[in-house]
Amino acid sequence: MINLKNRSLISITDYSKEEILKVLEIAEDFEKDQRQQILTKNVIASLFFEPSTRTRLSFESAVQYLGGSIIGFASADTSSVKKGESLKDTILTVSNYSDLIVMRNPLDGSARFASEVSPVPIINAGDGANQHPTQCLLDLYSIKKTQGTLENIHIALVGDLKYGRTVHSLVQALSLFNATFHLVSPDSLKLPSAVKTYIKNAGLEYHQYTDLNEVIPIADIVYMTRVQGERFPDPLEYEKVKNAYILENSMLEGSKPNMRILHPLPRVNEINEDVDSNPKAYYFQQAKNGVYVRQALIAAILGLKS
Amino acid sequence: MFVRHLLRLFSALNHKQKKVIMDTNKRKELKVSALRNGTVIDHIPAENTFQVIKILGLENSTSQIYIGNHLDSKKFGTKGIIKISGKFFEKDEINKISLAAPSATLIEIKDYEVVNKAKVETPDTIEKIVRCFNPKCVTNNQNIKTKFRVISDHHNRMKLRCHYCEKTMSKENIEFI
Numbered sequence: 458m459i460n461l462k463n464r465s466l467i468s469i470t471d472y473s474k475e476e477i478l479k480v481l482e483i484a485e486d487f488e489k490d491q492r493q494q495i496l497t498k499n500v501i502a503s504l505f506f507e508p509s510t511r512t513r514l515s516f517e518s519a520v521q522y523l524g525g526s527i528i529g530f531a532s533a534d535t536s537s538v539k540k541g542e543s544l545k546d547t548i549l550t551v552s553n554y555s556d557l558i559v560m561r562n563p564l565d566g567s568a569r570f571a572s573e574v575s576p577v578p579i580i581n582a583g584d585g586a587n588q589h590p591t592q593c594l595l596d597l598y599s600i601k602k603t604q605g606t607l608e609n610i611h612i613a614l615v616g617d618l619k620y621g622r623t624v625h626s627l628v629q630a631l632s633l634f635n636a637t638f639h640l641v642s643p644d645s646l647k648l649p650s651a652v653k654t655y656i657k658n659a660g661l662e663y664h665q666y667t668d669l670n671e672v673i674p675i676a677d678i679v680y681m682t683r684v685q686g687e688r689f690p691d692p693l694e695y696e697k698v699k700n701a702y703i704l705e706n707s708m709l710e711g712s713k714p715n716m717r718i719l720h721p722l723p724r725v726n727e728i729n730e731d732v733d734s735n736p737k738a739y740y741f742q743q744a745k746n747g748v749y750v751r752q753a754l755i756a757a758i759l760g761l762k763s
Numbered sequence: 764m765f766v767r768h769l770l771r772l773f774s775a776l777n778h779k780q781k782k783v784i785m786d787t788n789k790r791k792e793l794k795v796s797a798l799r800n801g802t803v804i805d806h807i808p809a810e811n812t813f814q815v816i817k818i819l820g821l822e823n824s825t826s827q828i829y830i831g832n833h834l835d836s837k838k839f840g841t842k843g844i845i846k847i848s849g850k851f852f853e854k855d856e857i858n859k860i861s862l863a864a865p866s867a868t869l870i871e872i873k874d875y876e877v878v879n880k881a882k883v884e885t886p887d888t889i890e891k892i893v894r895c896f897n898p899k900c901v902t903n904n905q906n907i908k909t910k911f912r913v914i915s916d917h918h919n920r921m922k923l924r925c926h927y928c929e930k931t932m933s934k935e936n937i938e939f940i
Contacts, residue, residue, distance in 0.1 A: 468929065543905055543906065544901070544905050545905070545906075562901075563899070564899060564900070564901040564904050564905070565897055565899045565900050565901065565927070565928035565929075565930070566900050566901040566902065566925065566926075566927025566928035566929070567901040567905075567927075569901075569926065569927045570901050570905070570907055570927055584901075584928075585899050585928070586899065587928055587929055587930075588929070650916070651916075651931050654916060
């Protein structure tokens, strides 16, 4: 019996394969009937210490569809952090006002710490460059929905494989499902060796490329990422690689019929707009799936669905 | 050549002179070895002996301390050894030693007798004593005790993985608090 009640989600590795599949199963239920008013007695706190559009609005949307109430702030400037309050004090205070805390914070590891001091469960909505597990869950949901399964997928991960936290989490999660990884990046943005070790330890294969065209005919999923300027210590290095991979519609000829293109968004220029109308473009639907997955997670953690 | 020359000189000395030299050596050796109560840290990699001293804060200790370095070692080629009179180590302190000198042996002496001899073991987790090398880690920005899991990479090199930011740091990046 899988029970996620009161279980914080900080890193995707906190959940087992069965627990991940359970969340996805509940998400399917919300996709069929999104307006299930099961959260009417609950208050969710949304603490965003740094700006976010998709993730914050997606969580707020999820709570509203469930009929719950949401309190919180959208930037550290409007919280008592500006007065010098510690993270511990903020969490202990807000936990008095809510049943569950959704938190984004620019410090790596802040969500883990919050979960250790908080009497109510925490959902990590991004802790600096570290983890973003709900993005990972919605990526998995999108893969399962488009491929019919999560098992034995050939996934091409493209772009910033060094700093991209969504890529690292996705590798960890798909390692539970016997995936084959096709890693496309410039030399300076290769997947860190610790993450490669993770793949090896799972007994799985990865292949490295610098040419995006090589992987298009073999991939079930092409997962594009933005090269994030803000993560680069040296701006010159960013300039060298920022336009390394641009996916255009003409490049998709010869791709598998089941192939779909995913992107955690926002995109800058790595997917040309002429791809948007191709039926293989799935990134906006992927963002929509985020609401179902977050509804499922909130409902499961509050013990309202199992 | 030089050694043979010394031996010739030594054999040329009379019995009394020889005895004085040997007694002097013996006295010196006895003064260093005869720890009534305390701890001997042996088999420290020679290049880390002074790091171990620093980690343990022995510079400020008022105990009698004997330090030997670049001593011959059958196992390691050269080694360091530290003898601290009247001092026994707590678990936290032993953990600190194991990070800088994983091959070290700890010998506890009471009333001139060895009461405990054990190889230092690197624990599964390291708490409070090491700083995370990631400046954006929450432990470097809030009042939080650090915590690391000790892991090995695929070359079997020891690494520390931060419990909070999940970054992995190698031995060269270890900074003690």
